[in-house]
Amino acid sequence: MKVTIIGTGYVGLTTALVLSYLNHDVSAVDKDINKLNLLQEGNCPIHEPYLQEFLDEVGYNIRFTLDIADVVPDSDLVLIAVGTPPKKSGEADTSHVETAAKEVAEVCHPDKHYTLVIKSTVPIGTNRRVAEVINDVFSQRQVKGDVSVASNPEFLQEGLALHGALYPDRIVVGANTENALNDLRRLYQPILEQTFDSPTLLPRPESYHLPPMMTTDPNSAEMIKYAANTFLALKISFINEIAGLCEEVRADVTEVARGIGLDSRIGHRFLRAGLGWGGSCYPKDTAALLGVATENDYEMPITEAARKVNFKQRKHIVDKLREVLKTLEGKTIGILGLSFKPNTDDVREAPSLDIIRQLVDEGAVVRAHDPVAIPNAKNAFSDHSIHFIPDVYQLPMNTDAIVLVTEWDLYHKLDLRRLAKLMKTPILIDGRNVYSPQDVINAGIHYIGIGR
Ligand SMILES: NC(=O)c1ccc[n+]([C@@H]2O[C@H](COP(=O)([O-])OP(=O)(O)OC[C@H]3O[C@@H](n4cnc5c(N)ncnc54)[C@H](O)[C@@H]3O)[C@@H](O)[C@H]2O)c1
Structure with a gap:
């Protein structure tokens, strides 16, 4: 499929490389000229295990460009993976997502169908808002246009980004149209069926099971992403709270975590006490x-x-x-x-x-x-x-x-x-x-x- 990815950060670049590895025809757009220069010269702008090796292997097949108009019109799918940084109030700033959607609507062919996929983590209701932004542009252009907006939240973990993209636990899609669902199913088919040859550097884990593609409505898909991250964050905070009390009563939290993690309803992961969580998520x-x-x-x-x-x-x-x-x-x-x-x-x-x-x-x-x-x-x-x-x-x-x-x-x-x-x-x-x-x-x- 012809795919454009907007944003070449941790999520966008990993997705672009993996989709190219799966033989899709991939273009990637970014506003950051320094990042693009590096990518065009074959240099990975971020540190992420094996990303440089992937770039060496498939990067030359990807068109890296500053200009949406170069690549979006001929695409079937457009994936938005731009940042959604926090505003001073803590709310997510979705302006980059909306700008990207507006730019897509300005250059797409009025008679061709596109699926516009939001991979960025966005507040619940953003899908609807993005659809409105696109329709506003179509009204100004006096065209009907045919863009289905879908939510496809990203669950990658930095440090394990490529592994997570090739062997995900699940793929979540929130969409209201059959077109969008079918496009995303086709896009991810090699991952859903694991029909690709595993890269030597990242072999398929022996215990890996085929991932389900969970389909739902866009609001629920957006909520799944926030709820998943919040749950993981609070699991870590819980063990840190227990750690504080362990210090008071002279218990060892590593032993406590081992003991409670053995309960299969709880599990060991995300139960390591320490300095707590940070990062961009x-x-x-x-x-x-x-x-x-x-x-x-x-x-x-x-x-x-x-x-x-x-x-x-x-x-x-x-x-x-x-x-x-x-x-x-x-x-x-x-x-x-x-x-x-x-x-x-x-x-x-x-x-x-x-x-x-x-x-x-x-x-x-x-x-x-x-x-x-x-x-x-x-x-x-x-x-x-x-x-x-x-x-x-x-x-x-x-x-x-x-x-x-x-x-x-x-x-x-x-x-x-x-x-x-x-x-x-x-x-x-x-x-x-x-x-x-x-x-x-x-x-x-x-x-x-x-x-x-
Ligand atoms: N980093 C992670 O581990 C992770 C995991 C899951 C989800 N997410 C979510 O994915 C989104 C992207 O995260 P990231 O860490 O990859 O961000 P990032 O900051 O690394 O990259 C975002 C890129 O988008 C580009 N950009 C912004 N506006 C643009 C526009 N209009 N056109 C073209 N390019 C534009 C920026 O120049 C930048 O290179 C965020 O919403 C984040 O919450 C991130």
Whole structure:
């Protein structure tokens, strides 16, 4: 099928590459000329496992362009994957989605059928709003037009984006027309039936089952995305709340999580206590869901509490540091990990940023390491008192304490004795509970975890 994807960020680029791998005829549009230049030269603008390798393999088949008019008229399907950042009020800003839809309506052929698919995460009712935007343009153009709008929320996880796109748990489609449903079924057929040859780098997991395509109405599809992210966020916040009480009563939250996770109704995933969630989705999507609730005069105390617990974790870690060091003024703190999770360079709403800001405000000197996210973190700070250290074994130099913020694999395997020798005072706050406390203590380091 001929497909245009608007937006080449984490979602748009991954989708473009996977659809091209599945032999669709793909074009990708972005407004960011720097990103397009990189893509046209065959360079991946983001860090995501195997994305560069995929770009090398299929990127030359994709037309990357600045101009919607170049590619949309001949397409069968147009996928919108632009950002929906939070407004000051917390509500999602859908203006990029609406602009993209308007631009599509301005250039599409009046007599040809198109399915316009919203992959961006959008507040409930956006499908209807986008259909109105398109009809307004058609009225101005004095044409009837034939565009079906559908919702196809994206569930990819950064760090595992390609894996999630090739082997999803499910595909959700919200549409009111048979045309749209049929187009999306055709688009995803190779994934639904797993008829493609698995890439060598990303073999199909042995236990993988064919994913269902769940079809529903657009409002429910939009709600599914918000409800899924909010549920995952509150599962993490729940274990963090339990972790806080474990600290008071001298229980070990890692043992508690193991014990409750064995209940098949609960499961182990998303039950690791730590610094909480960040990134471009959970903070924004929980806020947007609350925005939708407020608009409808509806209270959501569980979602509110999940956010409250989450952001408290970031303060809690600084409290722990202050407690053990007596004061933060003039102290040097090492930060292991800047991205909001491992295997990505994304620092949007990352806990590291909040923690570093608090430390700097209290007069600490910060030394920070990350395997890939240093350039993005540098852009987030104008403050020159933060030292970004490219070599992880240089990080401990003169530090009064180190905080593990992001659980990169590299940090699991650190030579803790080597670390201890370089630190001024050997104190490690394990913000993700990745180490065995005994191993850290054996290396001569004072260990502080979360809820243990
Ligand atoms: N990142 C994730 O893990 C993830 C997962 C699921 C859903 N989502 C949702 O998907 C959407 C996209 O997220 P992302 O992380 O890929 O965003 P992103 O910020 O990485 O990328 C968005 C891209 O859209 C481009 N853009 C904006 N307006 C445009 C326009 N009118 N025409 C062409 N290009 C335009 C931007 O230049 C940018 O490159 C968001 O709604 C997000 O909530 C993201």
